[in-house]
Amino acid sequence: MKTASKIYTALLFLFLFAPIAILLVFSFNAAKSLTVFSGFSLKWYRELLRDENTLNSVRNTLILAFSAMIISTVMGTAASVGIQRLRSRWYRRVMDTVTDIPMTNPDIITGISLMLMFVFVGQLFGASTSLNFLTMLIAHVTFCLPYVILQVLPKLQQMDPALPEAAQDLGCTPLRAFLKVTIPEISSGIITGAIMAFTMSLDDFVISYFTSGNGFQTLPISIYNMTKKTVTPKMYALATIIFFVILALLLFSNLRDNDDARRLKAAWKSRKRRIDP
16 A cells, blocks of 8 residues: 555645746757757757847836835735634635635636726726736735635644733733734735735736736746747746746745744744643
8 A cells, every 4th residue: 555655645746846847948948849859958948138128028027026026025914913813704705715715716807807897997087098017016016915814823822822812911012912922923814915926926927917008028928928939048048947946945944944844843842841840
């Protein structure tokens, strides 16, 4: 049974990561072929740095992703604190359900509904163009926000509620207690939520496609437009760079979570030694 489970796990990982491995290898291929490796070369990375349209799309994508990450992290943290302080169990369930809707709703439904809303509001106010960078940013914050709440809220539930109260008893204002006590306690959840918001915004295509205007194009939309003709190997090089950036962010997040877990374990052992004779 153990052998079968190991084989199944190996096949699963092979299925998941084989396409990425092929992409990584052929991003260094000297030729355009995806079947024959002609030799190691950085040609496509140099071609990527000369492609102004692709670099402009990358810049737009990073601006949008960072903006959505910052806004959704601030709003998600504030929303998590508000949900945690709700006294009505029924109201908390309603808020949990509303929070889960953007995650469970199909992207195409979310994209179309947001597009219709933006067009309606634009026509209502007589705007010349209803879809632009702002509409994309609102759309990205909409679907990133639940992921931040999903990471921050459990950290708030794990935190000792007496800590902020003790800080206020010692002279801190509620805001100072929040910044000095609550934020450090839930910082790992905030960072993880921010990383998830960044990667979700960076990756999104469907919602961006329906809410983008003519003057602002993200990388996924740019790559989609390339597929109508051909995808050049410089896209493999760009995908390789993005893969390693995201991998570094995930490693940082996991290492921070492990450090927090070790710190909590050490604090618990120290507390237990003080209590036990």
